[in-house]
Amino acid sequence: MTYFPGVLNQELTLCADDYSLLTDLYQLTMAACYTGEGVEQRRASFELFVRKLPEDFGYLIAMGLAQALEYLEKFRFSASHLEALQATGIFAHAPDRFWSLLESGGFSGDVWAVAEGTAVFANQPLLRVEAPLWQAQLVETYLLNTLNYQTLIATRAARVRDVAGEQAKLLEFGTRRAFSPQGALWAARAALAAGFDATSNVLAALQLGEKPSGTMAHALVMALTAMEGSEDQAFAAFQQYFPGAPLLIDTYDTIAAAQRLAMKVNSGQMKLTGVRLDSGDLVALSKQVRSLLPSVAIVASGDLDEQEIHRLKTANAEIDAYGVGTQLVTGKPVNGVYKLVEINGIPVMKESSGKMTYPGRKQIFRSFAEDKVKADCLGLADESRQGGLPLLQLFMKEGKRMQNQETLATIRQRTATSVASLPQETRRLENPVPIAMEISEQLRVLTEKTLKKPALVSG
Structure with missing residues (x-):
C-alpha cells in the first residue's frame, strides 16, 4: 500500500508490507530516543507473559507464534512508511540516524518460545525476544496483539x-x-x-x-x-x-x-x-x-x-x-505483557507494587509424574535442572527461522496432550487450581541481588 501524507485512506486494511507500522506510537518515540542516546544497538531481552490468568481459567494454551514469526520475518520500513512518519511532524527533533536505522533492514534477533498448543500459567514466558534494543522495542505491540488474542481463543x-x-x-x-x-x-x-x-x-x-x-x-x-x-x-x-x-x-x-x-x-x-x-x-x-x-x-x-x-x-x-x-x-481478555528483563547483559526488573517482574532471561522447567504435570519451576535460561523438561525452544536465530512451520494437526495433538496432562482440578470450569510453580534458587538469588541495587536518582 502506498502512503500519501495528508490524504485520508479509509480502507484501513492490513497487508504484510505494512506490518512495521502496526505499532503504538511510543514504540517509535522510544526507538528514536534510544538512537539519540546511542544505545539502540545494545542487546536487549524482553519476555511476554501474563501476570494473572483470566477469572476461572486454570491454564492457558499458548497460540499465535506462527503469525508472530511471520511478522518478524517481514518486518521492514519502506520509503513510503518513512515519508508518512516524517510528515506527522512528531519526529522533528529525532536524530537523523533514527531514519537511517529504520531504513537499514529488518529484524535480526533471536526468538525463544513455548510451542503452540502448550499449557502455560501465570508469570511463565510464552516468548522471549533477544535483539538490538530498537528492534526488540518496536515489535512489542504486534507480538502482544497476536499472542494475546490467539491464546485466548485457543484456551476457550x-x-x-x-x-x-x-x-x-x-x-x-x-x-x-x-x-x-x-x-x-x-x-x-x-x-x-x-x-x-x-x-x-x-x-x-x-x-x-x-x-x-x-x-x-x-x-x-x-x-x-x-x-x-x-x-x-x-x-x-x-x-x-x-x-x-x-x-x-x-x-x-x-x-x-x-x-x-x-x-x-x-x-x-x-x-x-x-x-x-x-x-x-x-x-x-x-x-x-x-x-x-x-x-x-x-x-x-x-x-x-x-x-x-x-x-x-x-x-x-x-x-x-x-x-x-x-x-x-469474545469474552475475558488475556492480558499478556512484554517486559524488559535484560539489557546489555545486565538483568533488570520492574519493582512497582502489583507489577513486579523477575529479572534475567528465563526458562520454564516442567516435571511429570505418570504422564501428569507435577510442577513447574521458573529458572534462568542458562541453568539446567535434572528431570525438568525445558519448555522454551529456539524458534528464530538472527532473524532466521530455526524450525519448520508446524501443521494444525500437530498443534491440535499437542493441545490435546497438554490438556490431558493437567490434573482435573486445573481443568475444571469453576474455581480451578493452577499448577504450582516454584522459583529456582538461582532466580531467587538474582532477584534479591537486583532488588538490592541502589537506584540512581539525580538531583
Whole structure:
C-alpha cells in the first residue's frame, strides 16, 4: 500500500508490507530516543507473559507464534512508511540516524518460545525476544496483539473440547462476532489448532488447507417457504444442491418439522444426515428430535460456551455436534505483557507494587509424574535442572527461522496432550487450581541481588 501524507485512506486494511507500522506510537518515540542516546544497538531481552490468568481459567494454551514469526520475518520500513512518519511532524527533533536505522533492514534477533498448543500459567514466558534494543522495542505491540488474542481463543477452544469430549464434533461459527476481519481469521486458526474440527470461515479454512463447514440460516427457510409454499419445499430445495448438509429445523415449529422429516426418512423419500437446533430448550428438543430421527446427527448452536455445553451434557442432551461462535471469539481478555528483563547483559526488573517482574532471561522447567504435570519451576535460561523438561525452544536465530512451520494437526495433538496432562482440578470450569510453580534458587538469588541495587536518582 502506498502512503500519501495528508490524504485520508479509509480502507484501513492490513497487508504484510505494512506490518512495521502496526505499532503504538511510543514504540517509535522510544526507538528514536534510544538512537539519540546511542544505545539502540545494545542487546536487549524482553519476555511476554501474563501476570494473572483470566477469572476461572486454570491454564492457558499458548497460540499465535506462527503469525508472530511471520511478522518478524517481514518486518521492514519502506520509503513510503518513512515519508508518512516524517510528515506527522512528531519526529522533528529525532536524530537523523533514527531514519537511517529504520531504513537499514529488518529484524535480526533471536526468538525463544513455548510451542503452540502448550499449557502455560501465570508469570511463565510464552516468548522471549533477544535483539538490538530498537528492534526488540518496536515489535512489542504486534507480538502482544497476536499472542494475546490467539491464546485466548485457543484456551476457550481447548476448554470446550475438554467438556464436549473426544467424540463430539466442534464447529467454529464466530466470524460475524469476532472483533475484526483479521481477528476472525486468527480466531478460526486458534480454534482449529486447539481442538475444533472445522470453521465456517471460508477464507480461513482455505488458507489453512482445511474444508469449511456450515449449515444454513433461517433466512433461506423463510425466503423459500414464502415463495415456494412450505418449509418442506425449502428443505427439499436446499438438499437438492447440498445433500450432505444439516437442515435448520427451528425456524417455525421444531418438533413439527422433525416429525415431517421423520416420515420422509422412514418412507425412503429422503436421506438426512443431520439437523441443527439454534434456539429453545436444547435438552428437551434434542431428546424429542432423537426419538423421531434416531440415526440423524443433531447439531446445537446459539450462544454456546463451555459452561452451557457442560450443562447440556450433564442433562443428557442428545447432541452430536456444537457450533460455537460469539462466546468463543469474545469474552475475558488475556492480558499478556512484554517486559524488559535484560539489557546489555545486565538483568533488570520492574519493582512497582502489583507489577513486579523477575529479572534475567528465563526458562520454564516442567516435571511429570505418570504422564501428569507435577510442577513447574521458573529458572534462568542458562541453568539446567535434572528431570525438568525445558519448555522454551529456539524458534528464530538472527532473524532466521530455526524450525519448520508446524501443521494444525500437530498443534491440535499437542493441545490435546497438554490438556490431558493437567490434573482435573486445573481443568475444571469453576474455581480451578493452577499448577504450582516454584522459583529456582538461582532466580531467587538474582532477584534479591537486583532488588538490592541502589537506584540512581539525580538531583
